[in-house]
Amino acid sequence: MVAGHQPEKAVADVTGAGLRVGVVGGSVAGCALAIAAVRSGADVTVYERSDGALEDRGFGIVVPPPLHAELVGAGYLDAGMPTAPVPSRVWLTGEPGQRTARELARQPAAVTPCHWGLLWRTLRARADGVTYHRGRPVTEVLRHPSGGAVIRTAESEARYDIVVGADGPRSVTRAAVAPQVRPVPARYVVWRGTLPLDVLAAHPHLGELVRTAWITLGFQGGHGVFYLIPGAVEGSRLLAYALYGPPPPPSWTAGREEYVRRVAEEHFPADWADVVGRGVHTSLACHDVADFHVPRVAEPPFLLAGDAASITRPHTASGATKALQDALCLERALRASSSAAEALRRYADERSDEGARLVALGRRLGQAMVERTPDWAAMGPVEVAEWSRATLDGAASYLYGGAER
Incomplete structure (x- = not known):
């Protein structure tokens, strides 16, 4: 817990008072939803499958500044x-014969x-009053004949008024709600590194x-995204990136590192290729x-x-954002x-359409930025703005500023 901090307590007459809420999954989404429920007066238990140190996961994410301010x-x-x-x-883009x-x-x-x-780590510390089980994978969730639902693990079985599935792409909870839903694969991958x-x-x-902007570096058949994130050591910074292209x-x-370096050397200008190739990764995954x-x-x-409710292609940068918005919606x-x-x-009335919207947007962005990339070298400010508006097709995205208008 954060020393000296006591999260805001819900008023006595809110609906959540007296409810028992079980949360399957204890990462960012699970902790945020647990906070939402406990702030509404509920008795909350979280089941996290991993017994490892989640705080050691070092990848970068971004959220819209207004959402960050609202959460604070x-x-x-x-x-x-x-x-x-x-x-x-x-x-940015590279051009033949140019180092930069x-x-x-x-x-x-x-x-x-x-x-x-x-x-x-911050969300976990703010989940004051939550019972948090680490290393407790849920094997099954099912409706109870007298109401509510049951969460089963290898060690225990417990009944809850509400079961929140925040257990990611392979959600046990989703199998009980929408067993027909399956991921639709794209034909490319994303490398994430720091x-x-x-x-x-x-x-x-x-x-x-990179101290004043985040970077999109376009090439034929993919693109890279670069930005700074805080490091785990106080006051430090890391360079985070995502690299999209064929597997x-x-x-x-x-x-893995050798393949990423090869892609960078083949498609990036020499200075950016040197950055990716020079360092020892603090994290890397495909x-x-x-x-x-x-x-x-x-x-x-x-x-x-x-991610138990929906996953969009990462071009929308909406994974953590949507989970945090889900939590705010549940509390309301x-x-x-x-x-x-x-x-x-x-909750369903407000959040169901958002998942569909983001999936559609992610597919348009993926097609435009990976599957059918434009001739980046022929583009300038006017062309990028026109391309952005055409790709968004009226959709709002904080990643494109006012381009959708």
């Missing part, structure tokens, strides 16, 4: 949690980058750039890109949140309702 104001996040906000997005990238455009697109582990900041020492112009061929046996959404994200007594729904069932219906 509401007491979900500590104002002192390190972030690395920047106000702008810079579009050419700037295509700048857009006002403010983001608040975070360290996943630090975000989880590098120590000293990789920028030989390229001070890049260091100056390694089956014949590739040289290792993820198959896929998406899905559950048509209705709550069916009493079950509720789905975060519990406070505004006269029963748990009514609260879940309110």
